[in-house]
Amino acid sequence: xxxxxxxxxxxxxxxxxxxxxxxxxxxxxxxxxxxxxxxxxxxxxxxxxxxxxxxxxxxxxxxxxxxxxxxxxxxxxxxxxxxxxxxxxxxxxxxxxx
Numbered sequence: 001x002x003x004x005x006x007x008x009x010x011x012x013x014x015x016x017x018x019x020x021x022x023x024x025x026x027x028x029x030x031x032x033x034x035x036x037x038x039x040x041x042x043x044x045x046x047x048x049x050x051x052x053x054x055x056x057x058x059x060x061x062x063x064x065x066x067x068x069x070x071x072x073x074x075x076x077x078x079x080x081x082x083x084x085x086x087x088x089x090x091x092x093x094x095x096x097x098x
Contacts, residue, residue, distance in 0.1 A: 001014060001017075001039055001043060002039065004017070005039070005040070005042045005043060005046070010042065010046075011042050011045050011046045011049065012046075012049070013046075014042075014043065014046035014047075014050070015045075015046045015047075015049035015050040015053065016050065016053075017046075017050070018032075018036065018046055018047050018049070018050025018051065019050040019051075019053045019054055021050075022050065022051065022054055023054060029047075029051050032047070033047055
């Protein structure tokens with residue numbers, strides 16, 4: 001890892017490696033951090049950057065899932081409301097429960 005860290009883009013490259021290691025092994029970050037800490041400040045920076053990449057990925061996935069679930073729920077609710085318009089016997093029944 002020392003050679004990677006010496007390169008101009010070494011911290012970024014090691015951050016990608018850290019991200020892959022954390023993702024592939026599903027090891028908790030606190031288990032791997034001491035190893036990178038002993039490699040020096042640039043390795044610490046790479047570790048934190050790699051961990052942050054996973055956090056951002058998790059946020060994006062969570063947001064996408066939440067949007068998809070919200071969209072599905074909205075469609076179901078809209079469909080139910082539309083159905084009530086067609087099955088109501090009076091206009092009052094359409095607006096009940098709103």
